[in-house]
Amino acid sequence: MQRSREEQQPLFTILKGGHRFTPEDAGVGDVVLAAGTISNLAEDIAAAPAYGAVEVLDVRGKYVVPGFVDQHVHILGGGGEGGYTTRTPEVMLSQLTEAGITTVVGCLGTDGTTRHVSSLLAKARALEEEGVTTYIYTGAYEVPAPTITENVRNDLILIDKVIGCGEVAIADHRSAQPGKEDLKKLAAQCRVGGLLSGKAGVLHLHVGGSRQGLKHLFEILDEGEIPVSQFTPTHINRSQAVLEEGIVFARRGGMIDFTTSAKPAAVDGSRLKAARAVRFCLEKGVGIGSMTLSSDGNGSLPLFNEHGQTVGLAVGEPVSLHREFRDMVVSENLGLEASLRVVTVNPARSLRLFPSKGVLRVGADADILILNEELEIEYVFARGRCLVRQGRAVVKGTFERS
Known part of the structure; x- marks a missing residue:
């Protein structure tokens, strides 16, 4: 060996x-x-x-x-939407470190059947032994969420590396089509589990491109029982429509996350570059403290046609986090201080890793x-x-x- x-x-x-x-x-x-x-x-x-x-x-x-804090990486690999041969590989240490990532949060995605939260935990422990700081989300796309113990709440309380649940899919044809009550119950488990363990207990939400958008999330917030900080919607730069909803969410005090591996030319022409999305949100009055970037590293980025068939596939790259950070400074003229915040202190605060991280x-x-x-x-x-x-x-x- x-x-x-x-x-x-x-x-x-x-x-x-x-x-x-x-x-x-x-x-x-x-x-x-x-x-x-x-x-x-x-x-x-x-x-x-x-x-x-x-x-x-x-x-x-x-x-x-x-060092960069990347809150969304498929460290165990992901994908499979195009069949078994399209399962993406596990992350290697140097993929993270050469991208400047010193703290990483691992997640499962579409496949919660042949990939397991316990395996995700083992991979996270391996990467930490090799040199970086690691955490994981329990769960996957589907609801009920797959877990290690009996439920999300117990995973948060009993397993040190579990800091939230995700990535749970909404507004996506690959999701379990969760309703408002499904998401509300998951968020409640995250909240109580986080309170009892002293962790963030975030519900990390994969936002797809369907018209449903963030509807259920806004309905939960309108009821006023669960605070906005309990939710982290990601892939907000998926399209202009999703971005506009994300701006509303941020104005309500939420944190929105942009995916740096979402290359418009390579995946889907409707997607926005993360650096450009940050600039757009700033121009719309969203504070820099309400935004984060994550790479979606080693996740699959499938392209579907109007019939839901896979017609193309790319793989997320951890190095895209550094690339978009640099573009914020060089191409979007946002300045080094502001650009650093979205890849360091902002995700660290959102995940309650501050002041040790970020x-x-x-x-x-x-x-x-x-x-x-x-x-x-x-x-x-x-x-x-x-x-x-x-x-x-x-x-x-x-x-x-x-």
């Missing part, structure tokens, strides 16, 4: 002279990594070899930013990216370990080729 290729890890790492974004602009200075956390942020920090091995990394002229602050996990002037990824640190150096993974997954 091939093992992960390890680098000698120093006890302390000092990132010297970089332009730090927390994601707020914190100016030029140093960052100290020790014991998996950020131990200091200051203008000038001298190495102290007496305390043990110290690596000093000169990052002058580069950006030092939080920020550069003393005491937070040392999940850090070093970006060059072109915003390309040069270094990735996950809980203080250097996993990517000069743009290449130096720690590989167990079964990856060196």
Whole structure:
């Protein structure tokens, strides 16, 4: 069996002279990594070899930013809408790290029969042993949701890595066609399970392209019993119509998630680029704090004709998260600080992983990216370990080729 290729890890790492974004602009200075956390942020920090091995990394002229939080990745693979041969493969460690993803949430999708939540949990534990922080959603497209224990509530309370339920499909011909009451009961289990476990307990909703849209979600919110923060609708950039509903949801205090793997030319001409969707929402008055991006990595992106037949298939890419982040800065001129928020602190807050994740602050996990002037990824640190150096993974997954 091939093992992960390890680098000698120093006890302390000092990132010297970089332009730090927390994601707020914190100016030029140093960052100290020790014991998996950020131990200091200051203008000038001298190495102290007496305390043990110290690596000093000169990052002058580069950006030092939080690691990306990707809340929607099919780490176990997904797909199958075109038959058994269209089942997509599992995620490998370097697919995440070379994309700047240091925290990932795994999910099942259409297939909750041949893929199982227990297998998803095992894959998440494997990726964490290899180097990144992982969580999962219990459930899949269908309702009732497949779980490890008796129900969603118990999964949240009893299983450490379960932070919500998803991706439950609505407004989609592949869904179980859940009604308002079905979704309301699921959300109630998520809420109570989250309260009793101290977790977010979000209901992560795959939004399809049918006319039903977010109708049931708005009806639940109108009843006023379950707060808007309990829901995270994703694929909101699926079409202009879905985006308009997403804007209404965000104005009601909700968090909307855009899929970075949704390439208009490759999948469906009605889809909007995630970077452009963020800009559109900002122009419509939606605050930057109400939006997140996720990759839908290793999920299938099928194209169906008017008869519901699969006529094309693409595969989501974790690296699309970094690509759309960069496009927000370079193509949409949204600025580095705002663009970072939607891939770092916003998903961390929504999933109640803040203040350990999504920020550069003393005491937070040392999940850090070093970006060059072109915003390309040069270094990735996950809980203080250097996993990517000069743009290449130096720690590989167990079964990856060196």
